[in-house]
Amino acid sequence: MLKLEHISKTYGNKNEKAVDDVSFEVYPGEIFGFVGPNGAGKTTTIKMIVSLLAPNSGKITINGIDNQNDILAAKKQFSYVPDSPELFEKIKGIEYLKFMADVYQVPAVERQERIEKYLDIFEIKDAVNDPIGSFSHGMKQKLALVGALIHDPQVFILDEPMVGLDPKASFELKKIMRDHCDRGRSVFFSTHVLDVAEKICDRIAIIKKGKIIEVGTMAEIREKAGSQESLENIFLELTE
């Protein structure tokens, strides 16, 4: 569903690579977690997947489409919610949602159904006619999530989705992610919350200083580390 092959990225003319020869694959029906310390290169990797940055080398395919050959077709395959979504402050929530539905060409009935559903789940129905500038941080994030779910993407890509959400919302989000994968689609997200990664991810990749140091299911990673410890301990050892 999502495949990265030997992706590298250097910012400007810095010496060290922010992302260094990263390869992994996310399969259909899978929740894939991307963990690593601050500055490891998670956000940079995600930005290259969602066509916000060009890699220096390597290839990314999304649902079989090379995102450097056919950017537009690749863009239709995913939706993306950044770590702290900066949205147009002067635009009303509902206007933003209409915009998203229009650019993904979602038919009238489906956009209405989905938006009603997710507005209910995230409890922002009452605020939807207000300018986004008046939203709290968490509300902005919820709105961005609703906008990202409008076109029911093949791959749902999230950067640090749990940060800033209240317990109820992050519970609902986890349910939505699971639901999404049960319908044969995929979820790819980065996180610092190792408990979450451990509980809901089918597979995990650990990145450190731009390099992938582990990929696999929880069991595989445990086996390699030779311990029955929690992900947290393994993570601390690996990234030491």
Next chain:
Amino acid sequence: MKEVVNLTKLFINESLGLSLFFYNQKFNRKEFYKQLFTLIIVPVALIPAFFMYVSLMSATYFGLTMINQTSVFLSIGYIMATVLIIVFGVMYILSEFYFSDNIEELIPLPISQRKLIVAKFLSILVFEYIFAAFIFGPILIIYGVGQGMGLLYVLLSFLVFLTIPVLPLSLMTALIMLMMQSASLKGRKDMLQIVFVFIGLVVIFGVQIWFTSQLGNGDEVDFQLLMNTMLTNNEGFLNIIGYIMPTSFLMAWTLNKITLMSFAWVGALLGITLLSGALMVAIGERVYLKSIVSGKTIKKGKQLSGAQRNKALGKKSHGAMAVFTMDLRLLLRTPVYFFNNISVVIIAPLCILLSVSFIEIPPEDLQGMQDFFRAMPLLINYLLIAFFIFFGGTSATTATTFSREGKASWLTRMIPVTARDQIVGRTGVAMLIQSLGIVFTIISIQFIFPLTLSTLLVTVILGILGSLPILLFGLFMDMNRPLLNWDNPQKAIKNNMNVVITLFVGMAYTGLLIGVCGLLGYFINPLLGYGMFMMISVAISVVFYKVINNRLEAEFLNFES
């Protein structure tokens, strides 16, 4: 004191983006050279304008020597500098004091309100001193050299120069603070800013009209009469200027003739300036932070029922339409954008209308003008075309289209919208604004003399077509080097070199095109001129469209690196 200096440095650094500049010098050479290039090219581009300004001022001085009126020279310069400082200062004051995000980080820190106000004020003042040096500096020098003044003049004029930006800026800041205070009580900061700036402009404009009508002693502005007033009434002109800006008397008394009294006058000027600064700080301490804190309220919308939500979501509409609507909404709802991009199409035709209603044209002159127009339709047509292109080119709507989105531009780059839809949507907004300007202009011109149908057709079509290459050039510039990293929307436009470059290139191009086609039309055949105009415009537009269409998606990948 040290704290104030540090804060001032911080604000200046922030408004110039110096930290990023030096970061790029180390880690992002490509960006660094781009920035360096614009840092050099803009002053270089301004040299001819400055040269022209100095020549104009020298000519004015010699003109005044002829009629023995050199004493008004400094006063004219003083007024001009003051008015310009006010006009440009308004936006700087608003943006530094009210639209900059840094205040939210500074409020919780243990820094006294007074220090914040002083530091913000100083950071604006630094730029205004540079500005004043270019505007008022030459005037002081021309007068000093012309009158053969000595060392004392140098000293005194330096002291006067020091007071120049402080007085208008501090009064303006105090006024704005008071207005923002009452605005924040009503929670409509955004709209008020627009209203405020418009009122300011109308007042300045009104003063100018009143000023000219005073000189003319009546309805009719007659140059002969004006000269007479100036020649017979020695102090008359000086007095009129003095009424507008009383401190100009002090300035004139100090510098026109150096006597012992000059020191007293300059002392008074310095005193008044200090007082105005103190007044500003005193007012600021009462209202500034209070209105910042309460002014953050954003007006909320009504709650929607399910049916209303569905109606708002509507049916599937085209990608270009979605981009167009979003771009237009941002433009209309962000005061700074509205002011910079849209107000010109309202103000310029309004100026035509006002000047027509204030200057009475005798019927026989009007008849003469209309006859002339009938005899020379070509001239009028090209003049109008140039004016219409002016709305397209100067508004810089496309030259800032991506920059205006700032940190939210990730959305634009992430969504699957074709390059064609982006171009059509964004250029469409610019053309809509331009069309508004055209309509307003045509309406106001109808008051002077009715335009023929052929003129209407030719000018509207060629005006819109002729500005298309400039609009697309602006889009091309902004695609290549958008300014996204701002904390205050003012910067997306005011610190954006794309605006300046598009303006210069657009004006040069328009001048050339109209010149060539106009000559063709005059010497060979008008239709040939218009045809040529159309062909060139279409050809260049097609080329730019193709280039942008091919490059846009790839350039989106470079916005952040």
